[in-house]
Amino acid sequence: MTSEDRQETADFSVVIPAAGSGSRIGGTRKQFRKLGRYNPLLHCVRAFAVHPRIADIIVVGPEKDLSEIEFFLSDIANYIRVVAGGSSRQESVFNGLSAEGLLDYVLIHDAVRPFVDDALLGRVMAATVEHGAAAPAIPVYDSVRRGDDDTFGRPIPREGLFRVQTPQGFHKEVIVSAHKKAREDGWEGTDDVSLVSRFGRPVYKVDGSGWNLKITAPDDWEMAEALWSYWEQR
Numbered sequence: 001m002t003s004e005d006r007q008e009t010a011d012f013s014v015v016i017p018a019a020g021s022g023s024r025i026g027g028t029r030k031q032f033r034k035l036g037r038y039n040p041l042l043h044c045v046r047a048f049a050v051h052p053r054i055a056d057i058i059v060v061g062p063e064k065d066l067s068e069i070e071f072f073l074s075d076i077a078n079y080i081r082v083v084a085g086g087s088s089r090q091e092s093v094f095n096g097l098s099a100e101g102l103l104d105y106v107l108i109h110d111a112v113r114p115f116v117d118d119a120l121l122g123r124v125m126a127a128t129v130e131h132g133a134a135a136p137a138i139p140v141y142d143s144v145r146r147g148d149d150d151t152f153g154r155p156i157p158r159e160g161l162f163r164v165q166t167p168q169g170f171h172k173e174v175i176v177s178a179h180k181k182a183r184e185d186g187w188e189g190t191d192d193v194s195l196v197s198r199f200g201r202p203v204y205k206v207d208g209s210g211w212n213l214k215i216t217a218p219d220d221w222e223m224a225e226a227l228w229s230y231w232e233q234r
């Protein structure tokens, strides 16, 4: 399928926030650190770029790195744009959503989740088209408690608790209006489901993937390296 054919049939844009400072992991920003052959951002972009319903990928990067990002993404596809991020994830996603000409549906995916595969994408995309808002999640299996640095506080029943992952999918109007409203109200959420469900708009839950690690803490990087050697050979 050529880029031109794809641009006629595709109906999904993707926004990839990649402008974080990586302060919790330290050192080089994890989205640009080599994991196997490529960095996590590049792994993500490659996973989305091969999907026939996707013909618009907006990477949101740190202002000072934009030309470097453009350079390392340049031979993947001609429908990748790179825009500058903001001081929070939400602001970075807002900047991505402000790009001209979004397609009907938008997937939003953290650049620090490189283990995204076709099956997960398929589940999120199907539910997004059917319901206008969808996200993958996995149940919480650990015991959950509040706590401070040293001791535990009260327990939180884990029944009905889920860890919400990305990619999160929305009809374009649903997500753009939720972001505009949150901005007007000065409201900050940690993901896009929280912005959309803020006023009771249901977001459909699909099965997430245990592989879909969010590389956040130093341990996660070691885990990602170990997982990657299996992932590449599947």
Ligand code: C5P
Residues within 6 Å of the ligand: 016, 017, 018, 019, 020, 021, 031, 060, 085, 086, 087, 088, 089, 090, 092, 093, 110, 111, 112, 190, 216
């Ligand atoms: O900070 P958090 O773990 O929520 O980051 C999730 C994703 O959002 C990462 O891919 C990170 O690069 C991105 N982010 C961003 N702009 C920020 C902060 C985080 O694009 N200001």
